[in-house]
Amino acid sequence: MKTTGLITRRRAIVAGLASIGGLVAARLPRELPPTYGNLLRMGDTLTYAAHRTLLPAHSLVREYGLGDLTSFPATGTTNSAVSVKSALGEEYRCLQAGAFADWRLIVEGRVARPRSFSLAELKQLPSRTQITRHTCEEGWTAIGQWTGVPLSAVLDAVGILPTARFVVLHSVDDWVDSLDLIDALHPQTLLAYGMNGGDLPVPHGAPVRLRLERQMGYKSMKFVRRLIVADEFDDGGMSGSIQNGWAWYTGI
Amino acid sequence: MDDARGHARWVRVSHWIGAASLLVLAVTGFVILMAHPRLYWGEVGNDLTPALFELPISRNHQHGGWDTPRPFFARAGAPVSASRTYDIFNENGWGRSLHFLAAWCLVVPGALYLLGGLFGGHFRSHVWPGSRELAPPVVWRHVVDHLRWRIPPATGGPRYNVLQKVAYSSVIFVAAPLMVLTGLAMSPAVGAAFVWLPRLFGGYQSARTIHFCAFVVLVLFVLVHVVMVAASGFRRQMRAMTVGE
Numbered sequence: 001m002k003t004t005g006l007i008t009r010r011r012a013i014v015a016g017l018a019s020i021g022g023l024v025a026a027r028l029p030r031e032l033p034p035t036y037g038n039l040l041r042m043g044d045t046l047t048y049a050a051h052r053t054l055l056p057a058h059s060l061v062r063e064y065g066l067g068d069l070t071s072f073p074a075t076g077t078t079n080s081a082v083s084v085k086s087a088l089g090e091e092y093r094c095l096q097a098g099a100f101a102d103w104r105l106i107v108e109g110r111v112a113r114p115r116s117f118s119l120a121e122l123k124q125l126p127s128r129t130q131i132t133r134h135t136c137e138e139g140w141t142a143i144g145q146w147t148g149v150p151l152s153a154v155l156d157a158v159g160i161l162p163t164a165r166f167v168v169l170h171s172v173d174d175w176v177d178s179l180d181l182i183d184a185l186h187p188q189t190l191l192a193y194g195m196n197g198g199d200l201p202v203p204h205g206a207p208v209r210l211r212l213e214r215q216m217g218y219k220s221m222k223f224v225r226r227l228i229v230a231d232e233f234d235d236g237g238m239s240g241s242i243q244n245g246w247a248w249y250t251g252i
Numbered sequence: 253m254d255d256a257r258g259h260a261r262w263v264r265v266s267h268w269i270g271a272a273s274l275l276v277l278a279v280t281g282f283v284i285l286m287a288h289p290r291l292y293w294g295e296v297g298n299d300l301t302p303a304l305f306e307l308p309i310s311r312n313h314q315h316g317g318w319d320t321p322r323p324f325f326a327r328a329g330a331p332v333s334a335s336r337t338y339d340i341f342n343e344n345g346w347g348r349s350l351h352f353l354a355a356w357c358l359v360v361p362g363a364l365y366l367l368g369g370l371f372g373g374h375f376r377s378h379v380w381p382g383s384r385e386l387a388p389p390v391v392w393r394h395v396v397d398h399l400r401w402r403i404p405p406a407t408g409g410p411r412y413n414v415l416q417k418v419a420y421s422s423v424i425f426v427a428a429p430l431m432v433l434t435g436l437a438m439s440p441a442v443g444a445a446f447v448w449l450p451r452l453f454g455g456y457q458s459a460r461t462i463h464f465c466a467f468v469v470l471v472l473f474v475l476v477h478v479v480m481v482a483a484s485g486f487r488r489q490m491r492a493m494t495v496g497e
Binding site: 029030039040041042043044046047051055056059060061062068069070072073074075078079131135136137138139140141142143161195196198201203204213214215216244246247250251252 | 300331336345347349352438439442456
């Protein structure tokens with residue numbers, strides 16, 4: 001009697017686990033970031049897979065009112081013209097002197113119509129303004145208002161190919177990062193050119209920075225200069241987070 | 253039921269998984285806090301806003317190092333922007349990743365432990381204090397006994413006295429779940445999926461402050477726990493919680 005009960009329960013558990021496994025497998029991202037056998041990167045990947053599997057793909061972060069705006073520290077690279085010791089820094093100094101009139105955002109890779117956008121051209125695309133909380137990995141937070149073009153509108157304009165799975169970003173201060181398409185196409189993911197009603201200030205990444213609201217602050221790349229749509233994961237080498245010991249996915 | 257037979261095997265396994273995870277979480281949590289040892293209340297807090305309190309645990313404590321603040325709007329008391337002019341101590345990339353790995357190791361076996369304890373009767377018969385035990389004179393007698401250092405000898409498992417039950421119940425049913433929930437409230441992705449979660453704790457920074465306070469309480473619990481294990485008979489207690497009686 002007891003044995004029969006046990007087997008039945010075991011079968012029920014096995015069947016239950018199998019169906020959960022089936023659901024998980026169906027929602028798992030098709031490509032996971034590399035771990036290089038590093039235990040910490042495996043933990044990051046577990047969190048990424050769990051979030052993509054268990055959390056709704058299109059949930060919006062909380063948006064605030066104008067009265068909620070707070071002081072906002074500028075950290076990391078706060079002026080690419082001063083701190084970037086390469087041709088890119090020199091070029092940035094010239095662009096800044098010309099109020100970014102000659103600045104271009106290059107969009108290329110696995111797209112139907114690779115092209116570049118001037119600041120004026122980005123501003124002609126649909127715009128979105130949102131007041132959101134910036135959450136720094138250090139532990140501080142700040143609320144700012146961001147105006148920009150949804151990254152999805154830029155990707156629509158160039159036509160990403162059906163095999164594309166990641167958007168790789170390059171910045172003036174030699175940082176390379178990437179997003180999966182769920183984040184890239186999220187309605188609150190912006191290429192922001194305005195902050196708190198004015199132009200995006202240089203310390204906050206002028207002329208254009210990324211706003212990626214469902215991850216930690218360091219994923220919202222400042223001084224964006226180039227987007228590459230890719231089929232495969234690109235860790236950015238020594239300019240990327242993973243090989244510097246930092247998590248690629250920071251939805252946490 | 254099996255009061256005389258010491259700790260059940262699944263309790264012993266859960267205990268050491270929990271202990272190892274807590275140790276890693278405590279150390280990495282401290283490393284994460286060192287990057288910004290200021291705590292706040294509400295949704296927002298940063299170096300340009302006042303802190304609830306600051307901890308002198310790294311050179312990021314009470315620093316200057318900001319250029320002249322520039323107001324965003326032309327009115328008195330407007331929020332400002334300022335740029336950091338110095339390199340802070342910020343080597344917590346490994347700490348954060350290890351913290352969340354350890355959190356997985358705590359949450360998944362922890363959830364199984366809770367289910368097992370709830371449905372297997374372990375909580376009801378061993379951990380949850382009964383109303384008769386909670387009568388003030390009984391509790392008072394135990395408190396006085398402990399204060400006079402009349403520690404009951406090791407039993408190698410249940411039954412527990414009322415102070416043990418209150419302490420274990422507080423950790424299992426209050427502190428640990430609070431730790432997990434305030435931790436999740438700090439996740440931007442989880443906070444987007446469940447907007448009520450950060451609000452439940454009064455905002456992101458409140459959740460962070462509660463997370464820190466619960467950490468302090470858990471560290472104090474572990475200290476008292478280890479002292480009591482030693483005082484009541486270290487060898488017998490360790491044998492009971494490892495290989496079993």
